Amino acid sequence: MIVDTRTPNPKNFISGATGDWELVIGLEVHAQITSKSKLFSASSTSFGGEPNDHVSLVDAAMPGMLPVINKYCVEQAVRTGLGLKAKINKRSVFDRKNYFYPDLPQGYQISQFKDPIVGEGTVHLDMPEDGAVEVGIERLHMEQDAGKSIHDLVPGKSVVDLNRSGVALMEIVSKPDIRSADEAKAYVTKLRTILRYLGTCDGNMEEGSLRADVNVSVREPGGEFGTRCEIKNVNSIRFIGQAIDYEARRQIDILEDGGEIDQETRLFDPKSGVTRSMRSKEEAHDYRYFPDPDLLPLEFDQAFVDEIAASLPELPDEKQARMIEQYGLSAYDAGLLVDEPETAAFFEAVAEGRDAKVAVNWVMGDLAAHANQVGKPVADAGISAGQLGSLIDLIADGTISGKIAKDVLDIMIAEGGEPAQIVQDKGLKQVTDTGAIEAIIDEVIAENPDKAAQVKEKPKMAGWFVGQVMQKSGGKANPQAVNAILAQKLGL
Amino acid sequence: MSDLTELNLAQVREGLRGKDFTSREITDAYLEAIDTSNAALNAYITVTHDKARAMADASDAKLASGEGGALEGVPLGIKDLFATEGVHTQACSHILDGFEPTYESTVTQNLWDDGAVMLGKLNMDEFAMGSSNETSYYGNVVNPWRRSGGDNAPLVPGGSSGGSASATAAHLCVAATGTDTGGSIRQPAALTGLVGIKPTYGRCSRWGIVAFASSLDQAGPLTRTVRDSAIMLNSMASPDPKDTTCVDMPVPDYEAALTGDVRGLKVGIPKEYRLDGMPDEIETLWQQGIDWLRSAGAEIKDVSLPHTKYALPAYYIVAPAEASSNLARYDGVRYGLRVPDDDVVAMYEKTRSEGFGPEVKRRVLIGTYVLSAGYYDAYYLRAQKVRTLIKRDFEQAFEDVDVLLTPATPSAAFAPGEITDPVHMYLNDIFTVTVNMAGLPGIAVPAGLDPKGLPLGLQLIGKAFDEETLFRTAGVLEEAADFTARPEKWW
Amino acid sequence: MAVDEATVRRIAKLARISVSDDQAHAIEGELNTILDWVEQLNEVNVEGVEPMTSVVEMSMKMRDDEVADGECPEKVIANAPANEEHFYLVPKVVE
Missing domain, CATH: 1.10.10.410 (Arc Repressor Mutant, subunit A)
Known part of the structure; x- marks a missing residue:
């Protein structure tokens, strides 16, 4: 039973020929668990590598091989569940999802179907104009990644590389609580931030560490849920927005022409910006889930959960609230700062013993602009918190003006060096005589x-x-x- | 030296330690026996002459310096279901065509670590699916036993460990490994006059054993005496970090359990094992077993296992369901047979159609069906609930008794082709399959002959991880039965 | 719950086993025999009974997160029917 938790917001409506339409979106995010070895085998999870290098005989499903679960991956899943304020299930079960595909060596994927390790939780979004939006988490379960089939390496053939086979994933399933492409993008961004704070997933979408299946349907505002299409494996936040926009328009056009939406799996092509039906997946799916008899139920006690809870870092929502409180920042500034845990830490180092508003202006202003230009995170843009702090100190004690400070920063970026030394060498000291x-x-x-x-x-x-x-x-x-x-x- | 193959495992062990003969001598004696007789019995599908001699020589070097493990220099046969590094391992299926693993199963590694010598790989029902060894890609195994009275028709050795049973009974190995998913050690042991034990689920590692039904499969030995089984299981069993379902408990000294004393032991007789139309000789044998144990001082008690009759149908849902998934990996991509096609799905379908035999296909299809959408609850889920009830029956019975005594099989060995109806064939496991469903240990002990002179066995069922009581009781049965009959050598 | 020939074909497709018309017909009969026989499970009252998930009472062993396997591509492809540069080679897959 799906409960509609949202009040229709006209700002999200899409106008069509026959009237307004409202999007309903749910996401299944696959997040690779940050671990050294795979979920059920001791081979490496390193990205890349030569073909079939990071593959054990378990990953290759040799006859008689058996899975043994990685305890750290279990802890990471619990940690993520706690970060999503979700119910932790102290007993969960691994099931086999049976289907044939060349990059699925066992002929089944070990996943969790009926009894996932994490139950319902919530993700809080701050939308620029609409304020707070709560997106419900339906569940989080652990599963194995598949290998990779490559179709353009050998003419007329496909080749299979199992390096990713067996890598631990968390599938995080949202409730259909999302009502616009912007909200979907904000949700994935926020989820990614939470995962990075927790250290349970590096959030690297280019390497496929984070990817999303996007379920999209349209309906008359506030009406019955429509038939949804699932857009598989979208691997950037920008593409998620594009795919939703395209898919919304496609579905609206079909409905306004008196057609019906086929519930199907679709693929987004970033080059053309369109989604297309995955014909090969259309064959009736019957995964024949059943509990994996090679694995006992996964059980742990409250102490196991408590220990993980005790080591949880400050999460973005709490950090934002504290920054507003502690530094007197606006919700907007604080929100920007906490997006990346390293940026927040960088800011706090700069703000230590200084005027926080000046600090935030420098961090999110000039430095962020530079970081953006070189395509690096603020904390990794070549200027240390100490350097920036010293620069701010020079303004505060009247050694240089704010304007000169911008020039000094440019020099620091271009040539390196400590601000005080630069001011002295270049004779930039303010005239107060x-x-x-x-x-x-x-x-x-x-x-x-x-x-x-x-x-x-x-x-x-x-x-x-x-x-x-x-x-x-x-x-x-x-x-x-x-x-x-x-x-x-x-x-x- | 030709009588070296007459010795049982305990005797071989003594002879080797006492330097009465060398491992090389007994190994050569067995290799010669195999080369002479295997064509008639078809028990071995691969004989590893060179490897056997090299292992024997290495054992002799150790024995000479007074070293060596519990099985040092003892020549064994290995069921084809166990992965043996660099040696034919195909579960007697065409689909594993040419497969030579780059790894060694935990159980066989344990045997080699204890000094055992490998003679070769033994025939079996394809993927261990069968009760007569008629489903092997490598042809039927022949039972060394024949009916008396001029009928020289070949008989089946039982299955699925048919090659293990035939080879051990015909003295083509000292002892053999088997696996038992629904009776695949105990039924062939009973049909060939051998001792066979299926230990408690989790006692032996399953790592490196080609999987049939993961929640039921267990390895165990087939031997000519109870003591030999105790010695073998001592080496085969171990904890294993590579198998999550394998227990971390230390392995007791099973041989030390053979005290010969069952005074005060409470033996349960489950009334539900008394089937309508059960042959008189089975009934008689069972009563004989009861009398033997009573005479030895055991206390006999009637017990009830009310869900017994449902074990076999539940098994034929659970085992095929697991098998349908376990056998999905045989797709022609990474190893074994590939029947080429330009289309990958057609390649799968042709490979699996040509690679699997009829019985395997039948079970894969049944398993696929009972797990498919809309049928899961009615079949698989219900069967697993029935399984809980079966286990509960045993738990209740074991509140009152220490061990259960039952027949091992509903009949003696039969002729190949005699049973064609699948369900009729499945009924062969009616007394053994309950034990797998509950994960308990069970041992078959030869106890007498049927009117045609064919061996019959009794089965003892124990509490989980109480193999010691099984061995102790089996030892007493063995002594009382004094089963000395041997098949007349015709092979 | 009798199985018809179309169902046999459907499950054979799911199991990736090609069956000829003759085989499908024979299998239909065999499966029905077996399914009729297992019908007797319906006599059992399973109300409130938990399905068995593990036959042995024990908690699942877990391993530490250490890389101690893999890096053996030769072993991985040692038995492959077709391979190229350590890849498995299969007929062209259309997605």
């Missing part, structure tokens, strides 16, 4: 007597004088001192 500033101001007034005469009627012109003075000082004049002396000299 009032005598020197007075001399410049006098010079500017002397050069522009007409403007000096006008300024009393047009006080806004004071800004022009400030600019002139700063220019003459090479930007080094202390802006407060310039303002004060100018006001006095111009009689403002």
Whole structure:
């Protein structure tokens, strides 16, 4: 029984020829568990490698081979369940999902069907305009990844590589609580963030560590759920959005033409941006699930769960709340900072003993812009928290102005070095000597007597004088001192 | 030296330790016997002459310096279901055509670690599916026993460990390994006048044994005496980190359990094993067994196992279901037979159709059906519930008694082709299959002859992991029965 | 619950075993015989009975997360009917 937990929001509606439509989306995210060895064998999970290198005889399903479960993977699944505020099932069962495919050596995938290790939980989203959205988690279960068939290496043949065969996955199934492509993207982003905080999945979508099956249907706003299509194996957040947008439009067009949606499995092609039916998967599926007789039920006690709970890190939602509280940040800023655990830690190191708002502006402003440009995370963009902190200190103690600081940062990025040293070497120290500033101001007034005469009627012109003075000082004049002396000299 | 093959395992062990003969001598004697007789019996499908002699020589070197394991220098036959590194391992199926594993099963490794010598791989029903050794890709195994009275028609040795039974009974090995999923050790042992034990599920590792039905399969020995079975199981059994369903309990000294003393032992006689139309000789033998144990001081008690009759039909749901999944890996991609086709699905279908024999296909199809959508609850789930009830029956019975005594089989050996109806064939396991369904240990002991002079066995069923009581009681039965009959050598 | 020939074909397809018309007909008969025989399980009252999941009372052993296997492609493909550069080779798969 599916319960609709959402109130229809007109902003999410898609207008069609016959009226408005509402999207209903549920996601099955496959997250590779961060572990050294596979779920049921002791071969390596390393990405890449030569064909069939990271393969044991268990992974290749040699006759008489048996699975032995990796305890760490079980802990990681429980840890993830706790991070999703979900029910942990202290007894779960591994089932065999039977089907034939060349990259499925056993002829079945070991998965969890009736009794998954993790039950219902929730993921909290902060949507920029709509605020809080709660997405329900239906379940999380553990399963084996399959190998890989490659179709374009040998003419007329496919080749099979089992390096991924048996790698541990968590399948995280959401409830159909998502109502737009943006929410779907936000959900996967948030889930990825949680997994990365927990350290249970590296979230690397390019290497396939995180991929999603997207269930999409459309309906009249608030109406009965429609027939859904499953878009398999979408491996980037951007593609998830594109696939949903395309699929929504496709389904709406069919329905508005009086057609019906076939419940089917589809594939998203990133090149053309369209989804297409997977004909090969259309054959009636009958997976013949039954408990794997090679594995006993997976049972553990509350102490096992408690120990994992005790080692849980601060999760993004809690961290965001604390940052708002502790640093007086806006929800938006705090939300941006906690997206990546390393960014949050970087910020906290910079903010330590400094003005948090200044720190957040530098971290999410200039540094983030640079990081974005070089395609790296903020914490890994070449500037340490210590360096950035020192730079902020130089502004705070009046050594340099904020504007000069931006130049110093550019130099730090381009050439490296400590900000204080750069300021000294390049002679960027702010001029606070009032005598020197007075001399410049006098010079500017002397050069522009007409403007000096006008300024009393047009006080806004004071800004022009400030600019002139700063220019003459090479930007080094202390802006407060310039303002004060100018006001006095111009009689403002 | 030709009488070396007459010795049982305990005697061989003594002879080797006492340097009465060498492992090479007895190994050569067995190889010669195999080369002479195997064509008639078809018990071996591969004879590893060179490997056997090399292993024997290595054992002799150890024995010479007073070293060596519990089975040092003892020549054994190995059922083809056990993976043996670099040696033919095909579960007697065409689908594993040419398969030579790059690994060794835990059980056989345990035997080699204890010094045993491998003579070769033994014939069996394909994937251990059969009760007469008529389903092997390598042809029928012939029972060394024949009916008396001029009828020289060949008989089946039982199955699925038919090659193990025939070879051990015909003295083509000192002892053999078998596996038992529904009776595949005990039934052929009974039909060839041997001792065969299926230990408690989890006692022997299943790692490296080609799987038939994972929740039922167990390895065990077929031997000519109870003591020999105790010695063999001591070596075969072990904990194994590679098998999650294998227990971490230490292996007791089974030989030490052979005290010959069953005074005060409570022996249960399950009334449900008294079948309508059971042959008189089976009934008589059973009563004889009861009398023997009573005379030895055991206390006989009637017990009830009410769900007994449902064990076999439940088994024929559970075992094929598991098999249908276990045998999915034979797809022509990574090893064994491939029947080529440009289309991968056609390649699968042709490979599996040509690679599997009729009985295997029948069970794979039954198993596929009972697991398929809409039928799972009615068949598989119900069968597993019945299994719980069967186990519960035993648990209740074992509150009152220490061991159960039953016939091992409903009849003596029969002729190949005599039983063609699958269900009729399945009934061969009616007394043994309950034990697998409950995971308990069971031992077959030769106890007498039928009117045609064919061996019949009794079965003892024990509590989980109480193989010691089984061996002790079996030893007493063996002594009382004084089963010395031998098939007249015609092979 | 009798099996008809179409069902035989469906399960044979699921099991990836090709069957000829003659075989399908024969198998239909055999399966029905066996299924009729197992029908007797319906006599058993299984209400409230838990299905058996493991015959031995024990908790599942778990292993530590260590890489101690694999890196043996020669062994992995040693018995392969067709292989190329350590890949298994199969007929072209259409997705």
